[in-house]
Amino acid sequence: MQFQITDQEIKPESLRREILRDVSGAYVSFEGWVRNHNDGKPVNGLEYSSYIPLAEKEGMRILSEAKERYRIEAAACVHRIGSLKIGEIAVWVGVSAAHRDAAFDANRYIIDQTKARVPIWKREAYLDSPAEWVNCTDDTPG
Amino acid sequence: MQFQITDQEIKPESLRREILRDVSGAYVSFEGWVRNHNDGKPVNGLEYSSYIPLAEKEGMRILSEAKERYRIEAAACVHRIGSLKIGEIAVWVGVSAAHRDAAFDANRYIIDQTKARVPIWKREAYLDSPAEWVNCTDDTPG
Amino acid sequence: MKIQIEYFALLKEQRGASIETIETKAATPEILYSDLKRQYTFSLEPSALKVAVNEDFANWNHSLEDGDTVVFIPPVAGG
Amino acid sequence: MKIQIEYFALLKEQRGASIETIETKAATPEILYSDLKRQYTFSLEPSALKVAVNEDFANWNHSLEDGDTVVFIPPVAGG
Numbered sequence: 001m002q003f004q005i006t007d008q009e010i011k012p013e014s015l016r017r018e019i020l021r022d023v024s025g026a027y028v029s030f031e032g033w034v035r036n037h038n039d040g041k042p043v044n045g046l047e048y049s050s051y052i053p054l055a056e057k058e059g060m061r062i063l064s065e066a067k068e069r070y071r072i073e074a075a076a077c078v079h080r081i082g083s084l085k086i087g088e089i090a091v092w093v094g095v096s097a098a099h100r101d102a103a104f105d106a107n108r109y110i111i112d113q114t115k116a117r118v119p120i121w122k123r124e125a126y127l128d129s130p131a132e133w134v135n136c137t138d139d140t141p142g
Numbered sequence: 143m144q145f146q147i148t149d150q151e152i153k154p155e156s157l158r159r160e161i162l163r164d165v166s167g168a169y170v171s172f173e174g175w176v177r178n179h180n181d182g183k184p185v186n187g188l189e190y191s192s193y194i195p196l197a198e199k200e201g202m203r204i205l206s207e208a209k210e211r212y213r214i215e216a217a218a219c220v221h222r223i224g225s226l227k228i229g230e231i232a233v234w235v236g237v238s239a240a241h242r243d244a245a246f247d248a249n250r251y252i253i254d255q256t257k258a259r260v261p262i263w264k265r266e267a268y269l270d271s272p273a274e275w276v277n278c279t280d281d282t283p284g
Numbered sequence: 285m286k287i288q289i290e291y292f293a294l295l296k297e298q299r300g301a302s303i304e305t306i307e308t309k310a311a312t313p314e315i316l317y318s319d320l321k322r323q324y325t326f327s328l329e330p331s332a333l334k335v336a337v338n339e340d341f342a343n344w345n346h347s348l349e350d351g352d353t354v355v356f357i358p359p360v361a362g363g
Numbered sequence: 364m365k366i367q368i369e370y371f372a373l374l375k376e377q378r379g380a381s382i383e384t385i386e387t388k389a390a391t392p393e394i395l396y397s398d399l400k401r402q403y404t405f406s407l408e409p410s411a412l413k414v415a416v417n418e419d420f421a422n423w424n425h426s427l428e429d430g431d432t433v434v435f436i437p438p439v440a441g442g
Contacts, residue, residue: 035167120441121372135438262362263293277359
């Protein structure tokens with residue numbers, strides 16, 4: 001079990017190899033890619049930042065929870081920070097298990113909880129409007 | 143969209159590359175691996191066979207259904223036949239979509255329907271007992 | 285009429301062959317399987333099978349025609 | 364007492380700095396944020412934030428001690 005914040009390119013092939021197990025019959029991976037649009041606005045690229053020590057701690061808690069809740073053999077999650085271009089991988093989650101139910105459910109749990117709880121922030125650069133911190137609506141005029 | 147029966151080794155990296163899309167934010171892959179046990183019995187390896195023309199037709203129908211039901215960008219499934227060893231990939235499903243809900247749900251739909259409907263058969267070789275066609279219980283004595 | 289039959293999985297094993305062409309009067313796959321089951325002592329009941337005619341799924345009471353290819357589909361187990 | 368504060372995302376942008384050490388009498392993160400919000404006109408309400416003290420999540424009424432590191436966590440958006 002590994003939760004990692006990295007500023008290097010995410011390489012799914014080598015990550016996948018680390019969670020291969022002879023007892024596993026099912027492997028589910030999730031990749032979050034930088035899209036070319038969000039909410040209808042064309043996106044140029046984006047930047048992720050993180051409060052790394054807390055992010056990795058909270059991430060490990062999420063992986064432990066997944067292991068308690070679902071019958072899985074191995075799980076890992078890597079989230080990238082820094083500037084990303086369209087089509088690059090922002091986050092990768094891999095889970096192996098004896099059966100596919102657990103692999104699907106645990107993978108979904110890990111990505112949902114990671115998005116909801118881990119201190120990572122996304123700033124999107126648009127083609128036609130100023131960059132924005134996603135989720136941080138600025139309510140105060142001025 | 144592609145559904146393929148193959149007697150060659152399944153290579154997830156190259157398959158994955160074929161369903162990358164700029165509009166996609168989410169990619170989910172499923173791999174079914176040969177486990178070292180089934181129902182408590184140690185497994186040596188197994189053999190898949192298929193009625194290929196019908197399998198590929200039914201498989202394409204499943205991919206079309208997934209595309210109608212879920213907002214996905216691309217989907218593919220490859221199932222291997224022939225003799226497989228422990229840890230080899232028997233089946234691979236990849237889906238890309240704008241959002242992860244659709245990618246997870248469609249992937250799950252495709253593997254579930256493939257297992258339930260596509261004419262593929264599995265014969266497991268055990269360490270301590272005769273090989274068996276999975277699902278084909280032989281009720282007749284003699 | 286002549287019907288080509290392909291066998292897979294357990295049926296292939298019990299028949300000892302993967303393909304054959306037979307001369308039959310069986311009007312439907314239902315009758316055809318019933319004949320073959322008796323002849324080769326197939327263990328699978330028809331309720332456990334599906335049937336395909338000319339590379340697509342068909343009903344058990346589909347009217348067979350000369351030259352058709354019939355496949356009886358044992359319980360599948362992909363994945 | 365001295366408190367080290369790290370800023371991330373929108374707070375870092377509005378503060379114009381990523382880290383600072385301040386002298387404060389704020390007994391809790393709640394009071395501390397209220398002071399900083401006024402001083403730097405942060406737009407985010409405390410209800411939108413979480414708080415971490417010394418690299419772990421903490422309550423808003425946690426008792427701050429000299430030398431603590433405090434981070435206010437804007438709404439996260441990983442993935």
